[in-house]
Amino acid sequence: MNKEINKKILILGLILLIIAGIVVVLLKGFNVDLMLESHEEITYKLGKEYELKDIENICKEVFGNKKVVIKEVEFFKDAVAINVSSATDEEKAKLVEKMNEKYGETKTVEDLTIDTIPNVRIRDWINPYIKPVCISIFIILAYIAIRFRKLNTIKLLGNLILKIAVTILAILSIVAILRIPMIPNYITILTIVAVAECCVYLSKFEKNLVEEKNKSNKKKKASK
Amino acid sequence: MEKNLRKFRTIAIILVIILIALIAFVGIYGKNLNAFKNLIPDYSFGMELEGSRQLKFVVDTTSEEKEVYVDEQGNVLGEVKTEEDEGVSLETEETSEEAEGPAEEITETNTPSYATETRTIKKNEDGVLTKDNFEKTKKIIQTRLNKQGISEYNIRLDTVTGDMVVEVPDDENVNIVYQLVQTKGNIQIIDHQTGLILIDSSHVKKVEAVYTSDQSFQTFLQVTFDKEGAEKLKEISNQYVEVKDETGESTKTYVEVTLDGEALLTTYFGEELEAGIIQIPMGEATTDVEEFKALFETTQYLANIMNNGQTPVVYSLNSDNFLKSSITDTQKLVFTIILVVALVIASIILIAKYKVKGLLAAISNIGFIALTTIVLRYTKVTITLNSIIFFIAMVVLNIIFLKMYLKNMQKLPESEAYVETLKHYYLSIIPVGVVAIIFTFMANATISSVGMIVFWSMFIQVIYNLAITRTLYLGQNKAK
Numbered sequence: 074m075n076k077e078i079n080k081k082i083l084i085l086g087l088i089l090l091i092i093a094g095i096v097v098v099l100l101k102g103f104n105v106d107l108m109l110e111s112h113e114e115i116t117y118k119l120g121k122e123y124e125l126k127d128i129e130n131i132c133k134e135v136f137g138n139k140k141v142v143i144k145e146v147e148f149f150k151d152a153v154a155i156n157v158s159s160a161t162d163e164e165k166a167k168l169v170e171k172m173n174e175k176y177g178e179t180k181t182v183e184d185l186t187i188d189t190i191p192n193v194r195i196r197d198w199i200n201p202y203i204k205p206v207c208i209s210i211f212i213i214l215a216y217i218a219i220r221f222r223k224l225n226t227i228k229l230l231g232n233l234i235l236k237i238a239v240t241i242l243a244i245l246s247i248v249a250i251l252r253i254p255m256i257p258n259y260i261t262i263l264t265i266v267a268v269a270e271c272c273v274y275l276s277k278f279e280k281n282l283v284e285e286k287n288k289s290n291k292k293k294k295a296s297k
Numbered sequence: 298m299e300k301n302l303r304k305f306r307t308i309a310i311i312l313v314i315i316l317i318a319l320i321a322f323v324g325i326y327g328k329n330l331n332a333f334k335n336l337i338p339d340y341s342f343g344m345e346l347e348g349s350r351q352l353k354f355v356v357d358t359t360s361e362e363k364e365v366y367v368d369e370q371g372n373v374l375g376e377v378k379t380e381e382d383e384g385v386s387l388e389t390e391e392t393s394e395e396a397e398g399p400a401e402e403i404t405e406t407n408t409p410s411y412a413t414e415t416r417t418i419k420k421n422e423d424g425v426l427t428k429d430n431f432e433k434t435k436k437i438i439q440t441r442l443n444k445q446g447i448s449e450y451n452i453r454l455d456t457v458t459g460d461m462v463v464e465v466p467d468d469e470n471v472n473i474v475y476q477l478v479q480t481k482g483n484i485q486i487i488d489h490q491t492g493l494i495l496i497d498s499s500h501v502k503k504v505e506a507v508y509t510s511d512q513s514f515q516t517f518l519q520v521t522f523d524k525e526g527a528e529k530l531k532e533i534s535n536q537y538v539e540v541k542d543e544t545g546e547s548t549k550t551y552v553e554v555t556l557d558g559e560a561l562l563t564t565y566f567g568e569e570l571e572a573g574i575i576q577i578p579m580g581e582a583t584t585d586v587e588e589f590k591a592l593f594e595t596t597q598y599l600a601n602i603m604n605n606g607q608t609p610v611v612y613s614l615n616s617d618n619f620l621k622s623s624i625t626d627t628q629k630l631v632f633t634i635i636l637v638v639a640l641v642i643a644s645i646i647l648i649a650k651y652k653v654k655g656l657l658a659a660i661s662n663i664g665f666i667a668l669t670t671i672v673l674r675y676t677k678v679t680i681t682l683n684s685i686i687f688f689i690a691m692v693v694l695n696i697i698f699l700k701m702y703l704k705n706m707q708k709l710p711e712s713e714a715y716v717e718t719l720k721h722y723y724l725s726i727i728p729v730g731v732v733a734i735i736f737t738f739m740a741n742a743t744i745s746s747v748g749m750i751v752f753w754s755m756f757i758q759v760i761y762n763l764a765i766t767r768t769l770y771l772g773q774n775k776a777k
Contacts, residue, residue, distance in 0.1 A: 108623065111455075116618070125625065145621040154620055186616075188353065190462055191453040198451075201741040205748075209735045213728045261683040261747060265690050268728050276725040 087243055094246020106254040107140040107158060109193045115155040115168065116186040119176055122150050131171045132157075135164050156190070198257040206264065213271060221278050223285055233274050237267050303772045307657070310769050314664035321667035338674045343681035343742060344449055344466045348621040352471075354478055354612040356459040357420040365418070366411040366493055376558075377413050378492040411493070420611045430609035431459045438463075440605045441477040445470075445598055448742035449679070459610060467619055473598055475614060481557050482607045484520065486533065486575075489551035489563050495533050500526025504603040506596035507576070514589035515582040516596050518561065520554070520575050520603075527573025534570040556599065636689065640666075643696050651703045654770065658699040661766040665695050669757050676753060684746040691754035694729070698722050698762065702770075711770050730755060 125143060132141045132155060139158050146152035155168070165182045173180055217233070218226050241263050248255065324335035364377040435454045438461075442450055451464040465474050484504070486496040503521040508514055522530055537552045554562040554577055562577045579596045583589050644659035651658065669688070673680070701722055705714035733755060736748025 142623050144623050147619050154618070188616075189455065189460075191455040191460065193451050193453050201739065201744055205732075205735045205739050205744055209728075209732050212731045212735070216727060216731070257743070258682050258686065261686050264732065265686065268732055269690070271728040272725050275727065276721070279721065279724050 087239055090246050090250075091239070091242045094242065094249045097246075097249045101249075103195075103249055103255040104252040105192070105195070106256045107142050107156060109195075109198075109256070110158070111192040112140075112156050112158050112190055113160050114188045114190045115157065115160065115165070116146060116152060116188070117155065117168075117172060117180075118146075118152040118184075118186075119172075119178070120151050121176065123153065123176070125153075127175060128153055128155070131168065131175060135168045135171060136160070160187075195255075199260065202260050202264075217275070217278070221282060224278065224281055229278065233271065236274070237270050240266060240270055299772065306771070307769060310765060311660055314660055314667075314765065317664050317671070318667040321670045337671065338677070340674055341677050341679050343679045343684075343746065344464065344622075345682050346622050346624060346680065348467060348619060349451075349464045350467045350471050351616075351618045351620050352463045352465065352474065352478070353615040353617075354461045354463065355615045356426060357611045357613040359613075360417050360419040362415055363418045364413055364415050366413055366491075367416075368411060373416070373418075374411055375487055375491070375493040376418075378490065420613075425609055426459060428456045431456055431461075434608040434610040434612075435461065437482075437606050437608050438478050441601055442474070443740060444601045444605065445473060445477060446740065447474060447477075448740055448745065449681075450474075460615075461612060464620075471617075476598065477602060479612055479614065480602050480608075481611050482602045482605070483557050484603050485555050486530075487553050487555060488537075489553040495552060496522065496526050496529050498603075498607060500529065501603065502526070502573075504600040506593055506600045508589070508593060513582040513584045514586070514593075516579040516589065516592045517576040518579055518596050518599055520577065522573040522575075524573070527571075530570050530573055530575060534566040534568070537565050538567070539565055556603070561599075640692075647696070647700065647703070654703055654706065654773070657769045658703055658766070661762075661769060662692070662695055662699060664765060665758065665761050666692055668761055669754050672753050672757060673750065676749070678749045678753065679742050679746040680750075681743050681746050683743050684750040687747045688750050688754065691751060691758070694726065695754075695758055695762075698758065699766070702762075702766070706770065711767075711773065715767050726755075 125145070128143050129141075132143065136157055142156040144154045144156065146154050157164075160168075162182070165185065165187070169180055169182050169185065172178060214230055214234075217230060221229055244263060244266065247253075248259065320337060324337050326333040327336045328334075364379075366374040366377060368374055431454060435452055439452060442452075447465060447470055449466050451462075453462040453464075455461070461478070463474060463478060465471060482498070484498045484501055485494050487494050500522045501520060502523045505519045505521075506516065507519045508516045533552060537550045539547050539549045541547045549565045551563050551565050553560050554564075554575070579599075580592045583592070640662075644655075644662070647655035647658050649655070669691075678684070698718065702714060702718040705717050708714075709717060729751060733748050733751035736744050737752050739745045739748065
């Protein structure tokens with residue numbers, strides 16, 4: 074009885090979570106990682122070695138809570154690319170001032186190379202996965218349908234697809250609600266989750282199949 | 298006696314595992330010049346971890362004043378050849394020399410009645426610079442990169458300005474990427490003397506890189522035309538020939554095969570071309586295999602460019618920077634420490650639950666990780682963040698396998714326990730095997746590396762557990 078109530082609570086919780094996730098996605102979309110969305114890239118050529126920590130501290134002072142990703146440019150560690158969602162003229166001036174102060178330079182904003190880096194479309198990083206994922210799903214489902222044909226195949230497959238879909242939607246909802254930055258690696262994580270869940274169910278189906286075989290053997294013996 | 302033998306075997310296997318672990322995590326050092334160098338190959342990292350080349354392309358805004366032939370509707374029919382082009386203007390009736398061959402006198406035979414006018418030819422006409430054309434160009438470039446086997450790249454397109462940022466791994470393919478993005482792909486056959494377009498790219502059906510190998514290798518760019526193009530080619534092949542007059546003096550009229558205005562070949566025809574196919578020799582015939590390979594690769598990428606349509610927009614390179622990975626060494630260290638701690642915790646759990654057998658399982662698991670990493674280095678699998686995630690999953694699966702084996706050994710004799718574990722485990726992880734095989738054959742490096750990591754991990758797991766793990770427990774578990 075308790076198990077039944079717990080199951081119902083779990084289903085209700087998952088439905089609410091997915092609805093909340095859908096609402097967040099519809100209203101605000103996913104929180105895409107800075108390097109994947111359109112941003113500004115400020116390339117600062119120092120001409121001398123620097124510590125990333127120092128640049129990070131300067132960026133924190135200049136850009137406050139804005140998303141910033143710092144990358145070393147070229148091999149000599151004498152230039153840095155500061156990726157920021159957007160930079161105002163004031164922030165650019167402040168950045169130059171702080172950098173000059175730290176590294177004893179006399180640069181101006183005009184000395185910086187500022188480029189607008191366009192976004193990477195979500196569909197561009199999802200597209201390559203569509204073909205392999207679809208082929209894999211087809212083969213796995215075909216295998217299950219053949220291997221467990223003695224069990225109720227349609228119900229079995231329906232249940233499996235539904236449960237995996239709910240798990241994936243629940244994870245995506247959590248990502249959307251908690252505003253965790255979306256990165257392409259989530260596709261891999263979701264694939265692992267889906268495959269792992271599939272393996273767990275496959276293991277259960279194998280047990281059910283053995284039980285079914287035992288039952289039919291017993292029946293055969295009894296009829297003899 | 299049997300007990301001693303078992304002890305000896307266990308110690309020997311543990312020593313083998315320690316040796317594998319040392320090779321994997323420390324390396325084998327040999328003298329290379331004056332320094333010691335690890336003889337085990339390095340990992341091949343993807344651009345997420347290794348860094349990438351960031352190529353910024355902008356819409357080409359250059360223009361040139363050119364004298365062109367125009368028809369009654371004002372359509373451009375070709376560029377009037379100047380002396381610099383080594384051709385002959387229709388008006389001037391000057392002589393020309395074969396672009397690639399020996400100097401020979403050429404007389405002009407065609408006198409088309411087209412008007413000429415001076416026009417400003419822009420690389421990109423204003424009407425071309427639309428969002429749709431930017432998108433179309435991006436798609437063509439994506440196809441070219443895929444067909445070229447550039448397995449890892451990102452293309453970012455600014456649909457307002459048309460600017461394009463292409464991120465690729467920092468390897469020998471970067472120069473090819475330049476060409477794949479910047480080449481429009483406009484192949485034409487023109488009259489070498491006048492500059493008139495004889496066949497344009499709309500009649501090109503297929504372009505291939507082919508070669509002949511008799512006593513030496515000769516690479517050709519083979520262009521196949523559609524029905525209309527084939528008819529035109531037949532006509533041209535009868536027209537642009539060597540003609541000898543009564544005195545025996547020969548006169549040759551030449552055609553020029555061009556790609557984006559650059560001559561690929563200047564020739565005349567020795568026979569009628571009926572099949573609608575023209576073979577353009579690329580470079581000289583060679584007996585050097587390496588030289589041939591390089592030439593054939595170049596021809597292949599030219600064919601790739603021409604086969605996938607012309608880009609509506611022409612780009613020029615604005616900047617090229619190498620950007621290091623945003624994942625710092627400190628972050629990598631922290632991540633490694635977390636993994637090691639997780640592995641230690643899993644080992645402690647195994648030991649606490651299964652005592653000595655648990656300890657042996659933990660040691661065996663380390664050997665499995667070590668051996669897999671060695672194989673991944675030798676097989677040059679590209680390591681990406683995705684494949685690392687999958688590798689961790691495979692290690693977790695191996696721990697699950699060991700746990701199942703230990704559990705089965707509690708109720709069954711060792712050999713039966715192993716067979717039972719194998720049966721149950723591998724029947725349950727069939728989806729993992731399917732993903733491994735399908736993903737391995739994908740062109741995208743991020744996906745294929747996942748497939749390869751899973752494939753090699755599964756392969757090693759089967760062999761390693763049969764040869765090492767099972768032998769570790771041989772004779773330790775008598776039938777109950």
